[in-house]
Amino acid sequence: MKRFWSERIRTLVPYTPGEQPKDRVFIKLNTNENPYPPSEKVLQAIRDAAGEGLRLYPDPEAVSLRRAIAEYHGLQPEQVFCGNGSDEVLGLCFYAFFTPGKKVLFPDITYSFYPVYTQLFGLDHEEIPLNDDFTLPVDRFLGGNGGVVICNPNAPTGRTLPLSDIRRILNANPDVVVLVDEAYADFGAQSAVELISEYSNLVVVCTMSKSRSLAGMRVGYALGNADLIAGVNCVKNSFNSYPLDRLALAAGEAAIRDREYFELTRNMVIKTRERTAARLRDMGFTVHPSNANFIFITHPQVSGKLLQQGLRDRGVLVRRFDRPRISEYLRVSIGTDADMEAMCAACEEILKG
Amino acid sequence: MKRFWSERIRTLVPYTPGEQPKDRVFIKLNTNENPYPPSEKVLQAIRDAAGEGLRLYPDPEAVSLRRAIAEYHGLQPEQVFCGNGSDEVLGLCFYAFFTPGKKVLFPDITYSFYPVYTQLFGLDHEEIPLNDDFTLPVDRFLGGNGGVVICNPNAPTGRTLPLSDIRRILNANPDVVVLVDEAYADFGAQSAVELISEYSNLVVVCTMSKSRSLAGMRVGYALGNADLIAGVNCVKNSFNSYPLDRLALAAGEAAIRDREYFELTRNMVIKTRERTAARLRDMGFTVHPSNANFIFITHPQVSGKLLQQGLRDRGVLVRRFDRPRISEYLRVSIGTDADMEAMCAACEEILKG
Secondary structure: OOOOOOOHHHOOOOOOOOOOOOOOOOEOOOOOOOOOOOOOHHHHHHHHHOOHHOOOOOOOOHHHHHHHHHHOOOOOOHEEEOOHHHHHHHHHHHHHOOOOOOOOEEEEEOOOOHHHHHOOOOOOOOOOOOOOOOOOOOOOOOOOOOOOEOOOOOOOOOOOOHHHHHHHHHOOOOOOOOOEEEEOOHHHOOOOOHHHHOOOOOEEEEEOOOOOHHHOOOOEEEEEEEHHHHHHHHHHHOOOOOOOHHHHHHHHHHOOOOHHHHHHHHHHHHHHHHHHHHHHHHHOEEOOOOOOOOEEEOOEEOOOHHHHHHHOOOOOOEOOOOOOOOOOOOEEHHHHHOOOHHHHHHHHHHHHH | OOOOOOOOHHHOOOOOOOOOOOOOOOOEEEOOOOOOOOOHHHHHHHHHOHHHHHOOOOOOOOHHHHHHHHHHHHHHHHHHEOOHHHHHHHHHHHHHHHOOOEEEEEEEOOOOOOOHHHHOOOOEEEOOOOOOOOOOOOOHOOOOOOOEEEOOOOOOOOOOOOOHHHHHHHHOOOOEEEEEEEHHHOOOOHHHHHHOOOOOOOEEEEEOOOOOHHHHHOEEEEEEHHHHHHHHHHHHOOOOOOOOHHHHHHHHHHHHOHHOOOOHHHHHHHHHHHHHHHHHHHOEEEEEEOOOEEEEEEEEOOOOOHHHHHHHHOOOOEOOOOOOEEEEEEEEOOHHHHHHHHHHHHHHHHHOO
16 A cells, blocks of 8 residues: 555665574574574573663663773774664664765675665665675775775675775775674674774674674674764664663673673584585585675575575575575575584485485 | 764754763652553563573564554554664654655654654654643644644643544544654553544554653554554664564563553552642642643742752752743653652752742
């Protein structure tokens, strides 16, 4: 019907998140969740905060959480913005830093929420085709635009840009914001956070959904110089004063402070990833080098569609994007060793098929 | 500096939430929080959900929560949208239903976030002056506009529009959305929810922050016909797929299902409000009739500014809006009987001078 819809949302095409099955139990390798539970310290912090205080609004400035994040990254609290998951943080950053009529650049194959934000906020963008091996054509990002967005490691390919290339892009774009989305960087990429002191045009966006096992709590954040962070705050305070509830604030702070558990679990994911990649290569899969908690794979003998369906039939959910250039690929999140063993066994069965 | 800020946020004036003091303990009557804790069933639901499952994304459709809300209001789940507090829900509704160039109407004295949303989203609006007694000039809202927003009971006045007037406004605006913000309706106003089956242009926005004692958990929702709700969903899914975390979903569902506790606590607030209003009137205050969990008061012998400062000096926080027509007024949230006793005693002291 759309009778009462505003004119500008009639053509809006929303982002489609990965399936959250409710009917049966799957080995869930489709939304890049962490296979390990949150730290026990996080659960304790939530239990401690789940009391009478919930009748009161949360701290709209998230001071305590921002202080903990700043300490972790060696920054000042004024350089930290916290939001309701990195999706909200990214959306607010797009609105804060990019201006209609000036093209924002990002790759053709990347996080598919970026073009949705530009559409929502009436921004213009240009999708730069990745090279055939899914590496980034850095030369195409060197200026003459209204901003740059790089997901690093990139989703859904897992490919990583070295810091030297990020530097080249920052140097060539001194008057616009370069946003580096590091949702997956904790799984092996070099973070651009160390460049924040050098570049006033750099914003790095992080999430606790992946490497901190907190997808269920919606905690994301942006890092950058205080002037940039003030801009995101201005937009946030014009939309929703309190995006993080009291339990999310408590959980996020406990998660960022528990370095030991973080190191333990991310290293387990990294080891499982490398073991799985090796095994799949032995089975004839092309597996792109990944520094994320997923791998991007294709097989010359089975179509992406059949492989995804075959895995689903065997109780394993993975994600496939029905888009040009990558429709034959599957993005497989890294689960436990047992999850990946089951996934590999299912692949073997399908290949024998 | 604002060097890298997008052109359109350079003049944006964000909403200012009420103070959340961190330094000392106040009797906090400044942000319309509920003085009673959330239901024990809510706290238990949170504890039950605070486990391993937090590593997984929440349900982006909030199916279970929406079902519970629909049952409570006698609607279908397709008629319910859930968001991160009613502020987010309102923002998404403004974007979904109002079109740039067509004036949205709301009163000059109302929730001060409304003009912020119109600024953020590039919308036009007209502020219709309330009558001198802060009642709504209904005739000024009867058509020729791009939408209507009515906070009922109104904030910060507490004044309520009868359903017959809401009907008149709905009848006179058949081609645009009439949004009724019922954040405070549970404290004594007649809800417009019963009109949803009759009017396809009606959206009612509710929150669990006030009457459900859950300001700390950020749960708000919109009710309307399925086509309108689909519009809000379209915007939400273009901004943030998962605005409610797993604990907020669990808390919200438990809260809406616990009718007994809800009735008990809202009736306590209502009784305390009436008792406080009577006492303040005896002290010479003008107290507007209120169906909300706050009262709007002024005194002929003390300025609003001095009264607010005097209360603060005595450990009581209340809210004053330094805006035309209402700068002599204080908005006082209803606390426990003891809170209000302390507040009234402080007023007596101040009046004695």
